[in-house]
Amino acid sequence: MTADETAAAPGPAILEIDDLRTHFFTQTGVIRAVDGVSYTVRAGETLGVVGESGCGKSVTALSVLRLVASPPGRIVSGAIRFGGTNLLDLSESEMEGIRGNEISMIFQEPMTSLNPLMTVGRQIAEAIVLHRGLSPRAAMDKTVEMLRRVSIPEPERRLHAYPHQLSGGMRQRVMIAMALSCNPKVLIADEPTTALDVTIQAQILELIRELQDTFGTAIVLITHDMGVVAENADRVVVMYAGRKVEEASAKVLFEAPGHPYTRGLLGSIPKLDVAARLDARRNRLNEIKGMVPSLHNLPEGCTFAPRCEFATDQCRAAYPPLVQHRPGHAIACWHADRLLTGAT
Amino acid sequence: MTADVSVEGVQPLIEVRGLKKHFPILKGVFSRPAGTVYAVDGVSFHINPGETLGLVGESGCGKSTVGRTLLKLLEPTAGQIIVRGEDITGHNQGQMLPYRRQMQMIYQDPYASLNPRMSAGEIVGEPIVIHRAVTADERHDRVAALFERVGLRPELMHHYPHEFSGGQRQRIGIARALALSPELVVGDEPVSALDVSIQAQIINLLMDLQDELKLSYLFVAHDLAVVELLSHRVAVMYLGRIVELTDKSSLFEMPLHPYTEALLSAVPIPKYSARSRKRVILKGDVPSPINPPTGCHFHTRCLYATARCQAEAPQLREVVPGHLAACHLHDGGVKFPLEKPAAGA
Numbered sequence: 001m002t003a004d005e006t007a008a009a010p011g012p013a014i015l016e017i018d019d020l021r022t023h024f025f026t027q028t029g030v031i032r033a034v035d036g037v038s039y040t041v042r043a044g045e046t047l048g049v050v051g052e053s054g055c056g057k058s059v060t061a062l063s064v065l066r067l068v069a070s071p072p073g074r075i076v077s078g079a080i081r082f083g084g085t086n087l088l089d090l091s092e093s094e095m096e097g098i099r100g101n102e103i104s105m106i107f108q109e110p111m112t113s114l115n116p117l118m119t120v121g122r123q124i125a126e127a128i129v130l131h132r133g134l135s136p137r138a139a140m141d142k143t144v145e146m147l148r149r150v151s152i153p154e155p156e157r158r159l160h161a162y163p164h165q166l167s168g169g170m171r172q173r174v175m176i177a178m179a180l181s182c183n184p185k186v187l188i189a190d191e192p193t194t195a196l197d198v199t200i201q202a203q204i205l206e207l208i209r210e211l212q213d214t215f216g217t218a219i220v221l222i223t224h225d226m227g228v229v230a231e232n233a234d235r236v237v238v239m240y241a242g243r244k245v246e247e248a249s250a251k252v253l254f255e256a257p258g259h260p261y262t263r264g265l266l267g268s269i270p271k272l273d274v275a276a277r278l279d280a281r282r283n284r285l286n287e288i289k290g291m292v293p294s295l296h297n298l299p300e301g302c303t304f305a306p307r308c309e310f311a312t313d314q315c316r317a318a319y320p321p322l323v324q325h326r327p328g329h330a331i332a333c334w335h336a337d338r339l340l341t342g343a344t
Numbered sequence: 345m346t347a348d349v350s351v352e353g354v355q356p357l358i359e360v361r362g363l364k365k366h367f368p369i370l371k372g373v374f375s376r377p378a379g380t381v382y383a384v385d386g387v388s389f390h391i392n393p394g395e396t397l398g399l400v401g402e403s404g405c406g407k408s409t410v411g412r413t414l415l416k417l418l419e420p421t422a423g424q425i426i427v428r429g430e431d432i433t434g435h436n437q438g439q440m441l442p443y444r445r446q447m448q449m450i451y452q453d454p455y456a457s458l459n460p461r462m463s464a465g466e467i468v469g470e471p472i473v474i475h476r477a478v479t480a481d482e483r484h485d486r487v488a489a490l491f492e493r494v495g496l497r498p499e500l501m502h503h504y505p506h507e508f509s510g511g512q513r514q515r516i517g518i519a520r521a522l523a524l525s526p527e528l529v530v531g532d533e534p535v536s537a538l539d540v541s542i543q544a545q546i547i548n549l550l551m552d553l554q555d556e557l558k559l560s561y562l563f564v565a566h567d568l569a570v571v572e573l574l575s576h577r578v579a580v581m582y583l584g585r586i587v588e589l590t591d592k593s594s595l596f597e598m599p600l601h602p603y604t605e606a607l608l609s610a611v612p613i614p615k616y617s618a619r620s621r622k623r624v625i626l627k628g629d630v631p632s633p634i635n636p637p638t639g640c641h642f643h644t645r646c647l648y649a650t651a652r653c654q655a656e657a658p659q660l661r662e663v664v665p666g667h668l669a670a671c672h673l674h675d676g677g678v679k680f681p682l683e684k685p686a687a688g689a
Contacts, residue, residue: 052539167629197402197566199626202610206625224540227569227612231619254616268544269614270569272596284551285544285573291509292539 011043014218015064015103015186020078022056022063025071031295033059033073035242041186046212046219048233048250050226050265052292055239057222061188065099082186101131104179108191110171114163120147121159124178131182146177149214150207169200173207180211188220193228205232226269230254235328238262241293241303244322248329258331258340260308264288302334310335355429356390357528357560358414358447363387363423365406365413369634382633383409385584386423388660391528396554396561398575398592400568400607402630405581407564411530414562415447416440445475448521452533454513458505464516465491465501471523490519494549511542518549522557530562535570547573568611572596580604583633583641586660590667598680600669602646605682640672648673648684 022034034056041047049057062068064080066087080087087098107113115123124146125139134142140159147155150173163171172192179187189208193201205228212219221233229236229250236253238246238261246259257263267286290307293299301318305311314334322332325340333339364386371378384406391397401407412418414425416432424433432443448471451457458467469487472478478486488498494515505513514534521529531550535543551574553559565571571578572592579589580601588601599605609624626645631637637644643653652672660670663678673679 052541169629197630198568198610199402199606200629201612202623202625203627205612206623225612226540226614227618230614230616231612251616254614265540266614268541270547270567270573271614272569272572272608272611283573284548287544287548288541291511291542 011045011218013040014043014083015041015220016079016081017060017064018079018081020060020063020080021076022059022068022073023076024073029296032242032298033295034063036078037239037242037244039237039244039247041218041220043185043218044212044216045234046221046232048229048236049220049222049239050224050229050236051239052224054241054292054295056242057239058190060239061105061190061220061222064188065103065105066095067099067105097131100127100179100184101182102184103186103188104182104184105188105190106172106175106179106192108194110168110175110195111163113175114171116163119160119162120166120174121161124174124181127178128181142181143177146181147174149180149211150174150177151203152177168196169203172196172200172204176204176207176211180215180217183215184217186218186220188222190222191224192221194223194225201228208232226254226265227271238265241298242295243303243319243332244330245304245332246330247322252326252329256340258325258329258336259304259333260310260335260339261288261304263339264307302332310339354392356426357393357395357428359388359390359424359426360410360414361388361424361426363410363413363425364421365409365418366421379634382584382636384413385636387579387581387584387586388423389579389586389589391560391562393527393560394554394558395577396563396575398571398578399562399564399581400566400571400578401581402566402607404583404630404633406584406633407566407581408532410581411449411532411562411564415444415449415530417449441475445471445477445524446526447528447530448524448526450514450517450521450529450531450534453537454510454517455505455537457517458513460505463502463504464496464508467505467516468501468519468523471520475524477524486523487519490522493522493553494519495545509542510538511545514538514542514546515549518546518553522553525557526559528560528562530564532564533566534563536565536567543570550574568607580607583631583636585641585670586668587642587671588667588669589660590669594664594667598664598667600663600667600674600678600680600682601642601671602648602673602682603642606645606647640670648682650685 018038020034020037024031024033037060051057063075075088121143124143128134128139128142129136144155147158152158152170152173193204196204223229233250235249237244240261246262257266268288270285288307293303299306302315302320305315320332320334322330324330325336363384365384367381367383368377369379369381387410399407399410413420420433424431427443465487468490469483472483472486487501491498491501496512496515535546538546554561563574575592577591578595579586582603588604599608606624606626628645631644639655639657640653643649658670658672660668663669663674673682
């Protein structure tokens, strides 16, 4: 839904990630993939989570469903509250009642997340039988209905198709049908359209918006694509090197970003931009210098400082706290006040 | 016939006419031909010295095959490739050698395109060795200079590919492409595997190198925003054919082909204000290049298609001076914005 202007009719919080730390214990040392991340998902909203490879956005999501491979990974501390319970306290069998039922997930590459040896109909029906206790026949009917919902043509016939017989866009539709078949409260979509062509991406994003309107599902949209976030999210969390560096409504984040990393990211992406087109010369992009630090060897202080044009000794000495600068707009930067009031 | 428009008498650096590349599908033990993939099915364009031609389209449209066939890494099935007025289509390996120096390629995947057993310096220096461009003594200096030019410290020459990040590897790939001072560089999705902040660095580097070395680029990509930034002119491909070809401002401001219109509208724009725009969302998938639709390949997904589009393939022709499109909609005069012809028209 293109909820405009005030995305500030927030529903109640249904999923709260609180100071989550997920670390990987490898032979070469401890990797702090997620290092103190908190965010809240409200009923019915779309929360965008953005960042570059290795920023911890996917590991955070996998931690919510307790799908982090262990070993080497382990949730070291924190809480994930869903409907009053801390998911980290649940037993594995209790967790199975949550996964795919209350909280579902779709992944970037549908080919690797579907079972190649099972028809898509059986895969979807399996989840319905498991979580909803329907008879196999009733589950098949429900499956056909779900395939129709995600606009798969001839759903009765596609039921018997194997994943390799479908196109990438169709497979992603099957994943979405499966994820929504038990009417979850939260859908975590991890780069759901990254592997797809733009015209297919547009179809899938539109489908997700429509289904959200119909089912009222809250969506966590994890992506590296700022355009996808700008057009789909109500609120946005920006992550860098395992931490949340900024959180704001989509409008504020794109129109008045506070963190130098967010500003850098927005400056470094080419936009289909009329103003730039009038200038016959091609404009250089504003690049962020250097590269994302290795999680093996994070710098002291603010992890973004080595790449930041505003960095001072204070930044290099200590990691800045996450501060609410305005309601709903939190930034982890020592110089956020100066940046927000100064030049935009 | 060339469907391209040559500008103010400049001799193009390279020109292709009616280029086709078909791949046979072989089945069974006896490799019986069981069909044909019409990957590139009659494309014509030219690239002027110092110019970037962007080639966009979705997976399977044949854009990468065009890039490879242009360099004769694949033998064309039909058509002509003309470099500075000379037809090189029939040239054998030996005859191609001097042309290979002038035409180089940068690949998409910085992980797969570098030999893991060679040091970065050897990789960049290899074309110099093969073409005996300079003596061994000079080679070291040449490679060091190339490293500096692409933003790598020359000390890194002795390191191996796995020791570099994705962005650095792509810089190595660029240095290798520049080693023989080519005139044309074909970039096959050279930035699409990179993170956003690194992508910006590589795009800037490519633009700087072009200004400095007067390179011509064929820039093959699916990301329209990147193509807009880098290109002077843009060709849009759909299922093996060019459907629109013009300078970039015309293409982005006045798309005359329904596919271009849909493509532009599908690109997510990283601005909050962009969410209110009207979008054209295409139905269905891209059909298979093994069995492309009759007539206009796009008619199965086109919002404006008529019975004629099903039967008759439109020619790529100059609809507005300098602006080519392959669409029947403009036969009775240019229509912009696009609209479906009234019934019976």
